[in-house]
Amino acid sequence: MALASDTRPLAAEVAAFLTRRARWSVPEIAFWALALASIWLFPAKHLILTEICIWAMFALSLDLILGYAGVISLGHAAFFGLGAYSAGLIGKYGFIPEPVLALVASGLIAAAVGFATSFLVLRGSDLTRLMVTFGVALVLGEIANKFSDITGGADGLQGVEIGPVFGKFRFDLFGHVGYVYALTVLFLMFVVARRVVRSPFGLSLQAIKGNSLRSSAVGIAVNWRLVAIYTLAAGYAGLAGAVLAQTQAFASLEMFSIERSADVLLILIIGGTGYLYGGLIGALIYRLAQDYLSDLSARYWQYWIGFVLIMMVLFGRVYGGILAGAIIAATIWFKLETGTAFALTGGTLLVLGVVREPIVKWIALREQQAVAAMRRMRARLRLGAVTGADDAGRA
Amino acid sequence: MPVVLETRGLDKHFGGIIAANEVSLQIEKGARHALIGPNGAGKTTIVNLLTGVLKPTAGQILLDGQDITRLDPHERVRLGIARTFQINQLFADLTPIETLGLAVSERLGHGKDWWRVVGSRSEVTDEIVELIERFRLGDVMHERTAILPYGKQRLLEIALAIACKPRVLLLDEPAAGVPEDERHEILSSVEALPADVTVLLIEHDMDIIFSFADRISVLVNGSLFVEGDPDEVARDQRVKAVYLGEAFDG
Secondary structure: OOHHHHOHHHHHHHHHHHHHHHOOOHHHHHHHHHHHHHHHHOHHHHHHHHHHHHHHHHHHHHHHHHHHOOOOOOOOHHHHHHHHHHHHHHHHHOOOOOHHHHHHHHHHHHHHHHHHHHHHHOOOOHHHHHHHHHHHHHHHHHHHHHOHHHHOHHHOEOOOOOOOEOOOEOOOOOOHHHHHHHHHHHHHHHHHHHHHHOOHHHHHHHHHHHOHHHHHHOOOOHHHHHHHHHHHHHHHHHHHHHHHHHHHOOEOHHHHOHHHHHHHHHHHHHHOOOOOHHHHHHHHHHHHHHHHHHHHOOOOHHHHHHHHHHHHHHHOHHHHHHHHHHHHHHHHHOOOOHHHHHHHHHHHHHHHHHHHHHHHHHHHHHHHHHHHHHHHHHHHHHHHHHHHHHHHHHO | OOEEEEEEEEEEEEOOEEEEEEEOOEEEOOOEEEEEOOOOOOHHHHHHHHHOOOOOOEEEEEEOOEEOOOOOHHHHHHHOEEEOOOOOOOOOOOOHHHHHHHHHHHHOOOOOOOOOOOOOOHHHHHHHHHHHHHOOOHHHOOOOHHHOOHHHHHHHHHHHHHOOOOOEEEEEOOOOOOOHHHHHHHHHHHHOOOOOOEEEEEOOOHHHHHHHOOEEEEEEOOEEEEEEOHHHHHHOHHHHHHHOOOOOOO
């Protein structure tokens, strides 16, 4: 044992470092335990929770391409809508009576179209991609609009019939079965995505995002990797759309819309890209905030979304988010009338825009101090552990 | 010694600018071949042509007699040509462990594996450890590449090329920008390469070139100008003229 101690500990350390994020951490387990518990804790909220799950799936899909491979899309709803209409049509015409199989089929259809369009999307720079993805969504949306005898056109797809899950559990009006269904699908999608991003394939995506020139110089076929992840993301978006169509027994042209593509981008930006939970947390915050704020002022709630977004850009996701939340809470606390609240917070934004620099510097300084303090503490702890181990080894 | 890498009449034009002009270069197996020339002579263009980043306007590139002119960069890496970059091209958000793990995984053909976790294979981790020890990256292996000291980044740049286990290694000014007292670390790592690895070195520093190379090609204005062993090139009056900045009308 003493002989091997030259290189072995380093190999073990390297292996542990590489696999560290593959293990389920305590916060992660707590997150999913809470999600599971929500089935019994909030039975009256199952409809909105289902919607949150669907947004989360959709944002998870966008995170795979944007957060991991650096491919931006303004038309990701193309695949969401495609999945929704696939599931809707399958249900309406009774091709596949069992919803789980119909769901898989819808995901595959979206993935196939994703594969076919990936070659259009992957040429060019970010702006080109933005426009091409947007264009693909417009094209698919208008196809659904044109063939109204099949799709119902602007009226949406009516008369969708969804059979019981596994032939046993029928979707109910209160959305209980729907929520368990959506949460299960989300969890399975998440588990697969989690494996994918921590695999050699996933690592190569992050490399491509960081430096595609160097990626090809270590032997990575950059374009094919991007085609692969774009196809998977399209399939994921299709699954999200299909779950929406199945739980609502309805599909509409809105599901292809630019608003939906923009909303999912917003959700991912609120939650943060590149760690998978961003889409989930973003969906939760966005949908609950939307619900709460639109209760507050049904007509102007989007003002606050815009306010939060600007604050996040000014001060970073976490600090900006907290600050914006505090300001919004204050306007509610003081029962400000909407116009007054807008005038005050709008003015605040303008002032903050001017005095941003010193505030950000102050935050950065405090952060550095905190990190340094934590490092020192950790180093002290590790030093104790190492000397202890060394003594043991020598003895 | 057999020729490993060869170019035949390689031309590269950028609009009206001729960056490479009829370059016919032969690099022998196991050679320590240096490519030198004044700024703007087209040295990096040659590396970009050899690795496939640029496609030549005319001419051929052969690896072991096989025409690779049309192959993409990643395909050439798989055939055994790896390179380093004059200006670091690294993955800012990845750590040295991940960076090297990436290259090793790709070389072993795991790149398409989307299920097994990186680092769960001992053949990969063993090789990462070997590279980390060889290039003395152990103290920074957990840090993001973006915050590494420049000298360490330079070492990682070379380690990453070595991780591809090349048969032909193209080094584009490996010691560029590295402070004097850190240079020996980089140079000794290059000197320690196995003898059967063929090295094409691009460099400005004459001390490095003459201590390392067994063959030197001089490139001027995109054309091969003089080629020979170090003594011949050192004695050549025309080379001196070029390096002293005198006009050459040939």
